[in-house]
Amino acid sequence: MKLVKLFTQMTATFALLLSVSLSAAEVQKFTDPYEMISVVADQAFTRLAAEKDNIMADPELMRAMVNEELLPYIDVRYAAFRVIGNHIRNTTEEERDAFVIAFQEYMIATYAGTLTLYRDQQVIIAPSQDVGNRQIATVRARVIDPGKPDIVIEFKLRRARDSEYWQVFDMVAEGISLLDSKRAELAGMIRQQGLSRVTELLQERAKAPIEPAEPAEGD
Template sequence: MFKSLSRFLLPLVMLCTATTAMAADTVIDNKDPYALVKAVANKTFDRFHQDKALIDADPDHLKIIVREELMPYIDYKYASYKVLGQYLKDSSEDQRNRFVTAFEGYLVSTYAQAFTEYTNQKVEFFPGVDFRNEKIVDVNVQIIEAGRPPIKLLFKARRLKDDSWKAFDLVAEGVSLLSSKQSEISNLIRQQGIDAVITMLDERTKDKITKPTKSGKLAS
């Protein structure tokens, strides 16, 4: 499950590493979902280069970058509940809280591992629409790499009660990350129970980040 998620996240890594770097003190406009996605991508890229020596010394430092630069703008609680799907109402409050924490850590580790796969693609941000009366919007992005067809991405963002926005899903070439994970995790919960799935996610969170070798394979 952990490795299969990476193919959905690599486009996000491309987005975060293909844009123009911004100053570390850039203020993120979380009242505009389109500006939010672009600014967070830029700021993450800037941090990635700023901490290159730390990453080279310890690839697990990527987890710190993800937690500090990306996760504040991802609605992982909402995403967790969506992934739980039909099992949400059958879970206790304690199980829900532990699942949210475990799923957040799982995302952090997976994003961090995906960061080791980046190359220098170009990104195109499509113009946004009037979102003043919207609760959920699609932020359309296209990744351009020489010699390959463009990768079409769609980031789903939702308006929170305080009128700020957070991203909660990534759709890559028509495939939703949340829908994919909901199907996979629902099957695991049905087979093993939610507590076993929480334990598994916690274990995945502890996985060390491994950098690819020159052949493109992950180092052991």
């Protein structure tokens, strides 16, 4: 499978599984990471199937949907800090806060575009397991798309030391981490141009109009 195609499927699947038909005031919180992925996936398929035509007609609707429905289940700050990596010691609190906001908007735009690839795929979540007192958990899922090889996805979830609730911070498909790919994309720019400049670049990218994603070659 081509790398570009894999990343496209990863991003679309990630957004697909985590888009939930709940308003911000009604967001569910989960003490079981397996329950979280299962419930969210079930609701996501139902909603996306119902709204697919409207979203294809007006892709900007997807930005609002991702912003309202996806973000409550992602630990954006933790993911953003992972992207900054060791460069964080050379940044100020103000620079980090600005980057987190820009990174969030950038990811919203990324998910909004690739989520338009939804084509009624089926997702099978692995049976629940006891995670004990661990703060990091991995939930496996198998994406079934008729006529194509199954894709095994690993969702990485985290619960903070002061919380009992889980949030997603990364997804790994065929050994490739979505978070690591973003870190590889941005680390060089952060090192060479500084965090503030990269924040500006992400802000610019996030403002681009949402356009329906084109299926990868062979789809």
